[in-house]
Amino acid sequence: MTSGILAVGVLGFVTTMSVLIGAYIGLFFKLPERALSTILAFAAGSLIAALAIDLSFEGAQALEQQGFGLHQSWLYMSGGFVLGAILYFTASMFLESHGAGLRFPRRLLEYTRLAATKPADAKIGMLAKCALLKHLNDSDLKTLLPHMHSRQHAADDTILTVGEEGQSLFIIVEGEVKIVDRSGQTMATLAGGDVFGEMALIEGGTRSATVIATAPVVLLEIDRTGFNLLADKDDVLKRAIHDIARKRALANMKDSGSDHSLWARIYHASQGDAPLEDVSKGKGVGLAIIFGNILDTIPGCLVIGAKFSGFDSLSATLIVGMFLGGIPESAASATLLRRAGYSTAAIYAMWSSVILAGVLSAMAGHQFISNSESLFAIVMQAVAAGAILAMVSHAMIPEAIHKGGTVSVMPVVLGFLFALYLSLAEARIQDQPVEPQSSQQSPASP
Numbered sequence: 001m002t003s004g005i006l007a008v009g010v011l012g013f014v015t016t017m018s019v020l021i022g023a024y025i026g027l028f029f030k031l032p033e034r035a036l037s038t039i040l041a042f043a044a045g046s047l048i049a050a051l052a053i054d055l056s057f058e059g060a061q062a063l064e065q066q067g068f069g070l071h072q073s074w075l076y077m078s079g080g081f082v083l084g085a086i087l088y089f090t091a092s093m094f095l096e097s098h099g100a101g102l103r104f105p106r107r108l109l110e111y112t113r114l115a116a117t118k119p120a121d122a123k124i125g126m127l128a129k130c131a132l133l134k135h136l137n138d139s140d141l142k143t144l145l146p147h148m149h150s151r152q153h154a155a156d157d158t159i160l161t162v163g164e165e166g167q168s169l170f171i172i173v174e175g176e177v178k179i180v181d182r183s184g185q186t187m188a189t190l191a192g193g194d195v196f197g198e199m200a201l202i203e204g205g206t207r208s209a210t211v212i213a214t215a216p217v218v219l220l221e222i223d224r225t226g227f228n229l230l231a232d233k234d235d236v237l238k239r240a241i242h243d244i245a246r247k248r249a250l251a252n253m254k255d256s257g258s259d260h261s262l263w264a265r266i267y268h269a270s271q272g273d274a275p276l277e278d279v280s281k282g283k284g285v286g287l288a289i290i291f292g293n294i295l296d297t298i299p300g301c302l303v304i305g306a307k308f309s310g311f312d313s314l315s316a317t318l319i320v321g322m323f324l325g326g327i328p329e330s331a332a333s334a335t336l337l338r339r340a341g342y343s344t345a346a347i348y349a350m351w352s353s354v355i356l357a358g359v360l361s362a363m364a365g366h367q368f369i370s371n372s373e374s375l376f377a378i379v380m381q382a383v384a385a386g387a388i389l390a391m392v393s394h395a396m397i398p399e400a401i402h403k404g405g406t407v408s409v410m411p412v413v414l415g416f417l418f419a420l421y422l423s424l425a426e427a428r429i430q431d432q433p434v435e436p437q438s439s440q441q442s443p444a445s446p
Helices: 002-016 018-028 033-065 070-096 105-115 118-128 138-142 198-203 224-233 235-255 260-270 286-307 316-339 344-368 375-404 406-431
Strands: 148-153 158-160 168-174 176-180 186-191 210-213 217-223
Touching: 002 018, 002 286, 002 316, 002 344, 018 316, 018 344, 033 070, 033 286, 033 316, 033 375, 033 406, 070 286, 070 375, 168 224, 217 224, 286 316, 286 344, 286 375, 316 344, 316 375, 316 406, 344 375, 375 406
Parallel strands: none
Antiparallel strands: 148 217, 158 210, 168 217, 176 186, 176 210
């Protein structure tokens, strides 16, 4: 028993170690999105084959061998799959509401569509009126919804104070504000559609001016994470922000007595000498991202451990699918964690926790649900399989198509066919009869 537990622990490690490969790629290389989408689609096809052959069909066969009829076997397996899918989806939605959806842009877009209501549509309309954002479509604007909220101020309210930390920018929906420098001089007056507060985001420092409402004002506040998420994928927005910052910095250098070294740094940042993502230090979504990846890892490793009874019974299709699928997911997540301010060592440590979860899950699967003669074990394997199927349909295939386009359909098919070949080869080896050893005897002498 001890050797079996150690063996599945090694399998769990080998299966999940690909996340370190993906993290390394995400930190130090920039592979084409189509390459990553191809890997993800191929992995999805392999996992679908594993679900169809190694799990659902074999589980139903095991139930029939125990005397259950066709309909009973189907109901038990279907119930397990549905329960697993519900558990995965519920946990995934909870984590994505806390930031785990940032792992995949497609998931974030889906979440914001589900969260969109009439008030959200009203906010979209407000955003669309902003000169800075009017070139964006509704899908792009919706990515900002989890990162923004509205504010209202009466006349003479102080909205921002010079010297305070800057973590957001503001869009004026209605009303008017004035920008006041350190000496109390009014530098500018802004009205509906104008933006302020962006310079602290670019510089990563404190507010360089005080903002006061000169009339009742309605604002949309966008936090740093949402701004960087959109700016990173929209060159028009990034150039517009840089242009605003450059012009405002030069105007402030000319008209105010502010610290000129600060304005010089802002100017260089606005010209691209200091990348925008380098000044992002928000760390609110890091743990949610890692927990999301742990959630994706646990079901597959549970099944790998449960199906293992010796190295001749490896679920090769499932291992291949899990291994390949971990690379693009961890590459995307590692990039986001770096933008959130995590060091390389911290990112590797966090991904090591994903590997540890995989090892422990494989051991738990072998220990508790590996008995093919137990109704409980077979149904629990179906529950884990349902969670895997939910992951494939919720994250892997949509993300592959989002990154690589409809051509990602072909790698899914190729992954399925490759996994089918592995399953057939494995079945052929297991069914091959063992020839009895016969002792060679010399013919008897007459």
